[in-house]
Structure formats: C-alpha cells, structure tokens
Amino acid sequence: MKLKLNQLDILLEVAAQGSIGKAAKALNLTQPAISKTIQEMEAEIGLPILQRSSRGVTLNEYGQVLLRHARDIDRSLHQAREEIDHLLGKAMRQLRVGFTSAASYGPFTNTMIEFQARYPGVKLVAMEGRPHQILDALQNQRLDIAVLTAGTSIVQSGMYYEPLYALSNTIIAGDQHPITHTTSLKSLMNYPWLDWDEPGEHSILAQVFRRYNLPQPQNIVHCSSPWVMARMMEQADMVSMWTSVRLRFPGYNVNLRPLALREVLPATSIGVLCPNIGRLSTAGNTFLEMLRINARDWLQQSDAAEMVARV
Template identity: 35%
Template structure:
C-alpha cells in the first residue's frame, strides 16, 4: 500500500471521476487506473465501482478512504513539522469553531499569533459541534473550540477554557414572554442548534426534574436560526454574547426570566496529543490556554485523556 495509491483513491472518490482526479493530481489517467488496480489486487477486494453517478466507492473503498485521509493528513503534518524544525513556521493550521464559541480573547489571541507567525496559513471552519469532532477524528482539523461536554473515550485532549452566559428567549409579543418556570415552557416548540442530548438545554430539564420537550427544531444555520427565533413561537437558547452583539435580535426578542438557572455553555479547546500536534498548532494552543486559564496549565493542557 503506497501513498500515491491512497492519494489517487481519495481524489477519485472526492471528485467522482478519474479524469478530474488526473487533472487535480497532475497524473495521467492510465497511471491512476493502474495504481488503483494494484491496490485492489493487493487487498483482494474491489474499491471502486462505476454507476450512473460516476465512480463511487464500494463498502471496502469507503472504509479505506476514511483511513487514507487520516494517513495523508499525518504525512502532511510530518512534512510541515520537519520544515518548521528547519527554522521557519510556515505550515498550515486548521481550526474548527461553532458559531457561539469564539470570543474576544480568541480573536485577540489569533491576531497576536498572526503577527508572530505571518507565514502560517490559517483556515477557520465554522461547523456544528458534532461536525467539529468528526473533523478532528478525520484529521481535517488541528484543534476545535466546542461547547460539547468533555469525554474520556475519544482520545483527544480537552481543556475547558471559559463559560459563556446563556439565556432563553422568545419573539416580541410571545404569549409566554412572562413565564416564570421551565415547566410552563415544556410543551412549546424549542429551537436549538444541536440535539437535546448535546445541548445544555437537555441538562437543564434533567437537573430540574422536568421531562424533555417533545417538539424540538434543530437548526445549524445561524441566519435561519435567528429568523426562526424572531418569527415563530419557539423557545430559543442563546449565547448572551451573540445575542448582545446582534442589535436586530435584541429588538425582536424578549429574554425570559424563569426561576431555574439557564446553564452556561462551557467552551473547551479540543486537540490531539501534544506529541502529534504540529508546532503551528501547539503554539496557538499554548497561547489560548495561557490567555484563558493562566500559565500553570501550559504543560498539561489535557483535562481528560483516553488511554
């Protein structure tokens, strides 16, 4: 199994065409086809199949493609690590965030990092928390800022950075705008960016002995989430920072004042084992941990580590 074969397989599956993969990799089509046939012969299974959708992966091919992406990312990181050891930080840094996670301190830290390492190519991807973890697992992200609770089973380092205050809100004129308890809101529609299982809203209901609401709308689009919150009768869960920074939303929503405390979003930095991180990624991770939690945690950024 050779790297050029894995690159060919990933490129063909992503483009759906040997012709397009040939163009992207600057390799002739016969050479690509030969590499795939040799790989199939080595493994003893078919990896690709032609269909009316073009070329798609078989079940064997899909499994190998997932592994191949991680292998190719590791090779890229290894090369960048060698380059930085030569004295220049000029690799790539891929950061994942959800709409609610970056704060002022994150932006300030990123600006300082850019001035310190101007040749590092930074990519910032805004994704749902579940997609952030998927990006980390597939090696597409070097680190992520997420509101998901830490887990001991994923093999990543989790460092809690800070807590964002949150509120529940309804549109102006909502019939329950003066509600005083969670129980009064249970039978309403709820608007969340993640599932109840992943959202602190689910925890809030559980901690207060109230059954989960049955009608939940999950919306990952920030713009559509705001529009639904302002025009429907759904109860929406907001980061107070986001709400306060959006003047239009403050004019169209009422913040609910209920007896139960609304749990904050605990924002964590999630990254790979330090020995596997590139110098570019480790430099930013150290900066963020220092800014949010102080210098005493720089040597041990992992609050939980899977073994």
C-alpha cells in the same frame, strides 16, 4: 555506563563554575542535590571525578574524560534540536482550527486576528460546526485544534482537553413573544422550541429537561444556524436556549430578549481540544499559547464578567 542527560548538564555546569554552590544557583537546584548527582555519577563509573580544595572544585583526569564526551553530547543535542525545529517549522505553513459559534466570541476571534497578523505566511483555515462535528473532524485529521463547547462526550473522548472558561445560559425569545414575566421550563413546554442539535447525547436542551425531570417539548425544530434561529424567533412565538455570548453578535440583540427563568440553567464549558498535545504542530502550539493569554486577559474585562459563569 548509564548516565542521564540531566547528570551531564550538572557536570557541565560544575566544570564551568568551579563550585558546587555556584552551579546549584545557576541551575536553580540545591547544593545537596548537586552533590548527590555527582556521587551517583561516581558510583556509576566506579571512580571519583572531582578534586576539592579551598578554592572550589575541579575535575580530575577521569572527570575530564567524562566532561569531553559530555560536551560532544551537548553539541549533538543542540544540532538535533535545530534540525527538529527546522522540520517543525514546516508545520507553520498551515493551521486548521475548528470552533463552535458560542466559542467564537471574545478571545477566540482576538486570537485569530493576532495570529494572522503575526504569521501572515501561515495558511489559516477555520471551520465552524457543532461539537460532535468538530470532534469527528479532529479524529479524522481534518483539523489540528478546536475551540468548542465541551460536553461529557468531548471531555471523555481520549483527546487532550483544556478548559478555558464557562458561559452562563439563558432562554431566548423574540421581543413579541407573549411571555413577559418570570416563568419556568414547564410553562414553556407548549411553545415551539429551537434546539442546536438533534435528540441524543449531543443535545444540551435535552440534558436540561432531564435535569428537572421534565419531558422534552413535543414541538422542537433542530437548527445549527444562530442566524436562522434568530429570524425564526423574531417571526414566531418560539424559544431557545442560548449561551450568554450569542446576543452580543451583531444583529442578534435587536429583536431578541432573554426570559427570566426560575430554574438555574447549567453553564456551558468552553475549552481547547486536540488529538495529542505532544504532537501539536508549532503553529498549533503558538495558537494555543496566544489563546490562553487572550482568554486570561478577556476574563479580567467587564465584558466577560457579564457572561462568564462562576463555577
């Protein structure tokens, strides 16, 4: 006999309700679906299992045998669920989260605070890095989950990826930079640039210049620290491409300003990455659900409307 668990669930509900209609309502199914399942069970065992009358349905002697074992199976599955939950509960002792600086504003920080307050017993470890560094840490099991700016290589990594929102980008300079009017990428080529990543597939700046069929500037300093970048732009005629959230960080908007550009810059996608969503720990799943809710709520705020790209 090959019976499915959902068939046994229906059998248990029909026996409890004494009515196919009531069982269908309780399980949020249609009456024909319930009747079809009963017919399939009867075909599998080769015997009828129901007795029908004007008052409803009852299980006959064959159905009663099946019901008794269905209850045993249901109890065993419940015990298995409790044991699994106990084992998974051990995973609530630690959560290692990776993030990029652009992804840390708004819902991510709110989620970190909320998670720590709700689960003070969980050891929360957060690591900041560039996207390819975070990806490497996930692949080598040094992190459980990450919230990051996602390029093509991240999305196609074979890991579970879930987009949350997209941020607009802008060209940033110090407030003493000689460019004060609307400009273009080409007119900024001769100035020193700051890029987040070294040349290659990870460099978003390189992708932008390729998009407009321009060679990369000759003078590029590669730096992953926004704080160091900000100080360099304050003291020299340097430019860089930043996501819209970066000027919201304390101390960054005092001596820095966005430049008006003729070109349309591509948006930066912010999303969640983990090796396997099905194997994510209880702590990881809890953090992810909190993040989804916080991201949804944040997107309704005026603060987000000024930074989020509508793609």
